Amino acid sequence: MRPITFARIGAAALLLGGCSTAEYYWQGISGQLDLLSRAQSIPAALETARDPVIKRKLERVVAIRDYASRELGLPDNASYRRYAELDRRFVLWNVFATPALSLTPRQWCFPIAGCVNYRGYFAEADARTEAAQLGATGDDVHIGRVPAFSTLGYFSDPMLSTFIRYPDPEIARLIFHELAHQVAYAKDDTVFNESFAVAVEEEGLRRWLAAQHDPELDRQFAISERYREAFRTLVNQTRSKLEALYASNASDEVKGAGKAAAFDAMRAEYAERKRAWGGFGAYDYWFTQGPNNASLASVGLYTQKVPQFQALLAAEGGELPRLYARVKTLAALPKVERETALVAAAGVRTSHVSP
Numbered sequence: 001m002r003p004i005t006f007a008r009i010g011a012a013a014l015l016l017g018g019c020s021t022a023e024y025y026w027q028g029i030s031g032q033l034d035l036l037s038r039a040q041s042i043p044a045a046l047e048t049a050r051d052p053v054i055k056r057k058l059e060r061v062v063a064i065r066d067y068a069s070r071e072l073g074l075p076d077n078a079s080y081r082r083y084a085e086l087d088r089r090f091v092l093w094n095v096f097a098t099p100a101l102s103l104t105p106r107q108w109c110f111p112i113a114g115c116v117n118y119r120g121y122f123a124e125a126d127a128r129t130e131a132a133q134l135g136a137t138g139d140d141v142h143i144g145r146v147p148a149f150s151t152l153g154y155f156s157d158p159m160l161s162t163f164i165r166y167p168d169p170e171i172a173r174l175i176f177h178e179l180a181h182q183v184a185y186a187k188d189d190t191v192f193n194e195s196f197a198v199a200v201e202e203e204g205l206r207r208w209l210a211a212q213h214d215p216e217l218d219r220q221f222a223i224s225e226r227y228r229e230a231f232r233t234l235v236n237q238t239r240s241k242l243e244a245l246y247a248s249n250a251s252d253e254v255k256g257a258g259k260a261a262a263f264d265a266m267r268a269e270y271a272e273r274k275r276a277w278g279g280f281g282a283y284d285y286w287f288t289q290g291p292n293n294a295s296l297a298s299v300g301l302y303t304q305k306v307p308q309f310q311a312l313l314a315a316e317g318g319e320l321p322r323l324y325a326r327v328k329t330l331a332a333l334p335k336v337e338r339e340t341a342l343v344a345a346a347g348v349r350t351s352h353v354s355p
Helices: 005-015 022-038 042-048 050-071 124-136 168-180 191-214 215-247 253-277 282-286 293-303 306-315 320-330 335-353
Strands: 039-041 082-084 094-098 107-108 114-116 119-123 140-146
Touching: 005 124, 022 039, 022 082, 022 119, 022 320, 039 042, 042 050, 042 082, 042 119, 050 191, 094 124, 094 293, 119 124, 119 293, 124 140, 140 293, 168 191, 168 215, 191 306, 215 293, 215 335, 282 320, 306 320, 320 335
Parallel strands: none
Antiparallel strands: 039 082, 094 119, 094 140, 107 114
């Protein structure tokens, strides 16, 4: 691990989502310091762990982490080679906000990481206070619970207790995702950064599962993917309806009524899917908060451009190192040029698969 300095801790704190007040800045610094102070090497954690489940999970983390660098070409450093036990279920809570009749998320800007579409808090109470203040202005707000995050290589991010008990495919997914953030980062473009990480996570998980030859892991993945795909479909359907509505010439009153109807239909469809899932509430927390424009936006930030990155990977012959090199080049471009290149990549993929 690199020497810890307040300058670097401050830089990492800024990555959490903005620095408009001294209080916000300090909660980021103190939260990161607490996280680092709790981390120990995984071998040391294995020696002291008494829970056999935790021991098995930590051993699996070591194997997943090695696979990430050896087979996926992800950074080979100290990230996810240490373990930190936290006294809470999530490491961060991210606050998202949108105008009442728009799906465009608010942005918060700062010098090092540029602009991002959320504000991150190490304490849930702080996130709820921020959400209440934003909501009082008329915005739609959503609080996302975060089990893991990346400091983009500023620090050696540890494996956290917040997701150590997840099914093994979900642990692998998160590790691959967070390490992908260390490969490339585009300032002022949350959608680009998160969509790239999701594309790497999904491709990495597919390859990792194939290498395990484990029917139980395949079963776990199939179950989680069933829920994930159903949820994404529901989000995309509702988003499409609202995009058309908000872009129309209808009055704000009509738009508001249409918005309410769209979210009522979304809740009804989710209730129907839950019944088909035997009552399993995979996304109950998400729906409990709304749903609303901000919650839809929070999902779109992570998935909107995944197909374009998948197209880039296909164009590079499925070779991840070549994808990484191309994405680093794209990340350095102005945003408009970057978006044009991604759209062109989607066209390449379409031409390859068309008869």
